[in-house]
Amino acid sequence: MQAQTYWLSLAIWVPVLAGLAVMATGGDRNAHVARPLALLGAVLGFAVTIPLYTGFDAGTSAMQFTEFSPWIESVNINYHLGVDGISLIFILLNSFVTVLVVLAGWEVIQTRVSQYLAAFLIMSGLMNGVFAALDAMLFYVFFEANLIPMYLVIGVWGGPNRVYAALKFFLYTLLGSLLFLVSLIYLYNKAGGSFAIVDFWRLPLTMTAQVLLFFAFFAAFSVKVPMWPVHTWLPDAHVEAPTGGSVVLAAIMLKLGAYAFIRFSLPILPDASVALSGFMITLSLVAVVYIGLVALVQADMKKLIAYSSVAHMGFVTLGFFMFNGGRLIPIAVEGGLVQMISHGFVSAAMFLCVGVMYDRMHSRMIADYGGLANTMPKFAALMMLFAMANSGLPGLSGFVGEFMVIMGAVSHAFWVGFVAATTLVIGAAYTLWMYKRVIFGDIGNPHVAELTDINARELVVLGLLAVAVLGMGVYPKPFTDVMHTSVDALVKHVATSKL
Numbered sequence: 001m002q003a004q005t006y007w008l009s010l011a012i013w014v015p016v017l018a019g020l021a022v023m024a025t026g027g028d029r030n031a032h033v034a035r036p037l038a039l040l041g042a043v044l045g046f047a048v049t050i051p052l053y054t055g056f057d058a059g060t061s062a063m064q065f066t067e068f069s070p071w072i073e074s075v076n077i078n079y080h081l082g083v084d085g086i087s088l089i090f091i092l093l094n095s096f097v098t099v100l101v102v103l104a105g106w107e108v109i110q111t112r113v114s115q116y117l118a119a120f121l122i123m124s125g126l127m128n129g130v131f132a133a134l135d136a137m138l139f140y141v142f143f144e145a146n147l148i149p150m151y152l153v154i155g156v157w158g159g160p161n162r163v164y165a166a167l168k169f170f171l172y173t174l175l176g177s178l179l180f181l182v183s184l185i186y187l188y189n190k191a192g193g194s195f196a197i198v199d200f201w202r203l204p205l206t207m208t209a210q211v212l213l214f215f216a217f218f219a220a221f222s223v224k225v226p227m228w229p230v231h232t233w234l235p236d237a238h239v240e241a242p243t244g245g246s247v248v249l250a251a252i253m254l255k256l257g258a259y260a261f262i263r264f265s266l267p268i269l270p271d272a273s274v275a276l277s278g279f280m281i282t283l284s285l286v287a288v289v290y291i292g293l294v295a296l297v298q299a300d301m302k303k304l305i306a307y308s309s310v311a312h313m314g315f316v317t318l319g320f321f322m323f324n325g326g327r328l329i330p331i332a333v334e335g336g337l338v339q340m341i342s343h344g345f346v347s348a349a350m351f352l353c354v355g356v357m358y359d360r361m362h363s364r365m366i367a368d369y370g371g372l373a374n375t376m377p378k379f380a381a382l383m384m385l386f387a388m389a390n391s392g393l394p395g396l397s398g399f400v401g402e403f404m405v406i407m408g409a410v411s412h413a414f415w416v417g418f419v420a421a422t423t424l425v426i427g428a429a430y431t432l433w434m435y436k437r438v439i440f441g442d443i444g445n446p447h448v449a450e451l452t453d454i455n456a457r458e459l460v461v462l463g464l465l466a467v468a469v470l471g472m473g474v475y476p477k478p479f480t481d482v483m484h485t486s487v488d489a490l491v492k493h494v495a496t497s498k499l
Contacts, residue, residue: 007051008065008081008132011091012125015045015098019121022114031113035106038117042102045124046095052088058482061085061489063134063198071138076193080135085486086262086337087131089479090255093344094131096468097251098124101244103461104352108243108359109157116157119149120244130256136184136195139263140177143256147173150245150253158240165233165240172223172233180220183213187268201267201493210272217265224257227317228287231310238306239364243355246302250309250347255340258316262337262490266320266328270494273321280321281412285419287314292426296433301357301364304434305350308390311423312343318420319405322412328491332408337483339401342389342472346398349386349465353379356458357438360451366434371443375451380439382454382462387435389469391428397472 018041025034052065063082071079083091101120109116126149129142147170155166184195186209191199205213223230234254238246266273288311295307319336322329356379357372358364373380389396394403402423410417443449454462472479 005065006067007048007055008067008083008091008128010048011045011052011095011128012081012132014048014125015041015095015121015128016125018042018045019118019125022121023118025114027114031110034114034117035102038102038114038121039099041121042095042099042124045121046092046099049092049095049128052083053092053482056083056085056088056482058085058485061486066134071135075188075195077137077195078135079138080196081132081138082134083132085483086490087259088482089337089341090131090252090259091128093255093341094124094127094252097248097344097348100348100352100461100464101247103457104247104355105242105244106457108355112156116153116242116244119153120248123149123153123248127252127256131259134197136187136197136200138195139197140181140184143180143260144174144177146253146256150249153245153248154237154241157242158245160240161236162240165236168233169237172226172230176219176221176223176230179216183216186213197263200264203268205269207271207275210269211275214265214269214272214276217260217269221257221260221265222283224260225254225313225317226257226310227283227314228291228310231287231291234310235303235306238309238351239300239302243351243358246306246351246355247348250305250351251344254309254313255344258313258320258336258340261317261320262333267490267493273494274323274326277321277323280317281416284314284318284321285416287311288318288420288423289426292423292430296426296430298430299366301354301366301434301438302351303364304366304430305347305354308350308427308430309343309347311427312339312347315339315402315405315420315423316343318416319401319408322405322408322416324412327495329408329411330487330491331404332412333487333490334480334483335401335404335406335408337401337487338404338472338476338479341479342397342401342469345465345468345472346386346389349382349462349469350390352461352465353383353386356454356462361447366437368445369438369448370441370445371448372439372451374443375448376453378459379454379462382466383439384435385466385469386462387431389473390431392424395470395473397469397476400473400476 066082126146133139292311298304316336319332322332389398
C-alpha cells in the first residue's frame with residue numbers, strides 16, 4: 001500500500017493559487033510583476049508533476065499517489081485523487097504546455113495582462129483535476145469548471161467575432177454535459193450511494209441501460225473531442241481565440257473528452273462499447289477523411305490547423321473503439337493515447353507558429369504570405385519540422401500513434417486500416433501545401449520583406465516543442481512503458497465484463 005502523498009493536490013492547486021496571486025497584482029501598470037510571477041507559478045506547477053513520473057511504478061495498473069478526504073459527506077462525494085499510467089502523462093503534458101503558453105504571451109498581450117495569465121494558470125490546475133479525479137462528481141466539477149477560464153480567454157482577448165465564438169463553445173460543451181450529470185446520478189444510485197469511479201466499473205448493468213448511458217456519455221464527450229458532426233464550434237473558437245487560447249484548446253482541452261471515453265465509456269459500459277464500436281469507428285473515419293479534405297480548402301491558417309485537429313483526434317477515437325472478437329486491441333488503444341500526446345505537442349507548435357506570424361503581420365491568411373524563408377530562416381526551419389510531424393513523417397511524434405492505430409485497424413478489418421491510412425496522404429497534402437505557399441517562393445508582399453526572425457523567447461518556446469516532437473518520434477518508449485500495464489488492465493476488464 002503506497003503511503004499518501006500530496007503531489008496530485010500540488011499539481012492542481014499550485015497553478016490555481018499562482019493564478020489567484022497573479023490576478024491580485026492588479027491592473028496593467030503592474031504587468032512587470034504579473035509576468036514573472038505567472039512564469040514562476042507555471043514552472044512550479046510543472047516541477048511538482050515531475051515526482052509523479054519519477055516515482056511512478058509502471059509495473060502495476062493500480063491507482064497511485066492516491067489522496068482521499070470527505071468533501072460533501074451527506075451524499076458521499078469525496079475529494080479522491082489518483083493516477084494510473086493513462087492519466088499520468090496528460091498531467092505532465094498539461095503542466096508543460098502551461099509554461100509555454102505563459103512564455104508565448106509574454107510580450108503579445110498588453111491589456112489585462114494579469115487576468116490573461118491568471119486564466120491559463122487556473123485552467124491548468126482545473127484540467128489536472130480532471131485527469132486526477134477518482135470521484136465522479138469531483139471529475140464533473142473539474143470537467144465543467146475549466147470551461148469558464150477558456151470562455152473568458154476567447155471572449156475577452158479574442159478576435160472580432162469573439163463573443164459569438166465563446167458563446168458557441170460554451171453552449172455546445174455545456175449542453176452535452178447535462179446528460180452526463182444525469183447519468184452519474186443514475187450510476188450513483190446503482191452503486192448504492194457511491195460516486196467512486198472504480199465502483200462504477202464493477203456495476204452489472206443491463207444492455208439497455210448500457211446503451212442509453214453510452215449515448216448520454218457520447219453527448220458530453222464527443223463535443224469535447226470534438227467528433228464529427230459536433231465539431232463545428234472548434235474552428236470558430238480557434239480562429240477567434242488568442243494564440244495561447246488556441247494552444248491550450250488544441251493541446252489539452254480536446255484531450256478531456258477522449259480521456260473521458262477511456263475512463264467512463266469503455267470500463268463502465270463494455271458491452272455497449274463493443275455493440276456500438278461500428279458507430280464510433282464510422283464517425284472517426286468520417287473525421288479522418290472528410291474533415292481532412294475540408295482542411296485542404298481553407299484559406300485561413302488557424303482554421304486549417306483547427307480542422308486538422310478534428311482529423312487527428314478522429315484517429316484517437318478510432319483507436320479506442322477497435323475490437324477484435326469482442327476484445328479491445330491493445331496496440332490501437334495505446335496508439336490512440338500516444339496520438340493524444342503527440343497531438344498536444346504538434347498542434348501547440350503549429351498554433352504557436354501561426355501566432356509568431358500573426359504578431360508580425362496581423363494576418364492569418366495564407367495568401368498574404370510567401371517567401372518567408374528569405375526573411376525568417378530559423379522560423380522556417382522549425383515550422384518545417386512541425387509541418388512534417390503534422391503530416392505523420394516517420395521519426396517524428398506524429399507518426400508513432402498513427403502507425404500504431406493503423407496496425408490495430410488492420411487487425412480489426414483491412415478496409416478500416418486502409419481508410420485510416422489515407423490520413424497520411426491527406427494530412428501531408430493540406431499541411432505541406434500550406435507550408436509551401438507561406439514559406440517558399442519569392443516574397444510577394446512588401447510587408448514580408450520587412451519581417452524579423454524569431455527572437456530568443458520564441459526560439460525557446462518552439463525549441464522545447466521541437467525537442468519533444470523529435471524525442472517522442474525517435475524514442476517513444478518512455479511514453480508507452482508508462483501506459484502499457486494500465487492499457488492491458490483495461491483490455492482485460494472490458495473482455496471479462498460480458499453480460
